[in-house]
Amino acid sequence: MRQRPHRPHRQPANRQPRGGHQSVWLYGRHAVVAALANPDRRIERLFATREMADRLKAEIGKTDVAIVPREDLAQRLPAGAVHQGIAALVAPLEEPMLEDLLARCSDDALVLALDQVTDPHNVGAILRSAAAFGAAGVVVTDRHAPADTGVLAKAASGALEVVPLVRAVNLARTLDQLKEAGFWRYGLDERGEAPIGTLDLRGRACIVLGAEGEGLRRLTTEKCDRLITIPTSAALAALNVSNAAAVAAYEWARQRQSV
Incomplete structure (x- = not known):
């Protein structure tokens, strides 16, 4: 199992409600x-x-x-x-910071990072999968990501209340911070060199998923330690991003439980 040393993180100050103060x-x-x-x-x-x-x-x-x-x-x-x-x-929830997320991460933790995923149904479904499979949290981009609306909350089926949803002003910098905290960063991409089931995901893992239709941006791809794939049949080349997140989170949870 690959491990990186991680550093303690300070609790953030002056956190703001998500999406401003509007109910x-x-x-x-x-x-x-x-x-x-x-x-x-x-x-x-x-x-x-x-x-x-x-x-x-x-x-x-x-x-x-x-x-x-x-x-x-x-x-x-x-x-x-x-x-x-x-x-x-x-009232909107307080905006969680990356430090909040890292504070709840053990040495065996999963973070899902979304690169400009804009559909609230997809983000809600990903939060639901994160809760179901024990992920520590979900990171989205501050821009080009949906607000915490009723649509997102309904799709999350309660997970919005229990899974930290961190909004990153600069996703590339956030991925660097996750690396410093001991996370291996796996980008899900059709061009990936290895099927997800062949990798050892134990330890601290961050699985990065790209926007619907566009996939991972170039800089995001460069920040990933490895590009991986979810094998599918020839009849359907790619999964919806929320389905891909569910498969990836399940695979991480399966490996964790098999120890």
Whole structure:
């Protein structure tokens, strides 16, 4: 197993809420229940249908909830929002820093880094996979990445509340910092020289995934220690980025558990 020494990191100061101070709507059972269970999330207003409020009585607890008809709830939310009978207006979470992420990393940790992945459904799904397979966190670019909207939270199915989502102003510099902290950086790319299943991913691993359609940018590719692939059949040359992240996270978790 390859190991790099890593250095202690200081806790950051003056962290700001993600996306500024503007409140956001979360909707759907999993997203709202996870927000209710998160002590770092401030619930400003909670709405639910009578049926859903009764079903989630234990999860809602002492939080004030306004009982509204399903149609009234839908009118409060963005068009097309699938609310499942519950929604919450919440304050944004504090912006986690790379130091926060590294503080929760053991000597055997996975970080997923996304190079300008813009679709909130994909980022949400990647957060969900990160939570499911025990990744320490997800890094996105500060620009060309979606905000923490209800769409992203719904796709994350509660993972937005438990997985640190770090926004990197300069992804290349962040990848350098991860290297200094003992991470091996693997770029998923169709041109990769080795299938992911042939590598020893144990220790500290950062798997870097590129934007939908465009893949990894040149500078991002240069920062990776190795380019790797996920073998697919000839009928479908490439996976969607969220599917690729799920496969990669699973492979890391499988190797970790086989020790």
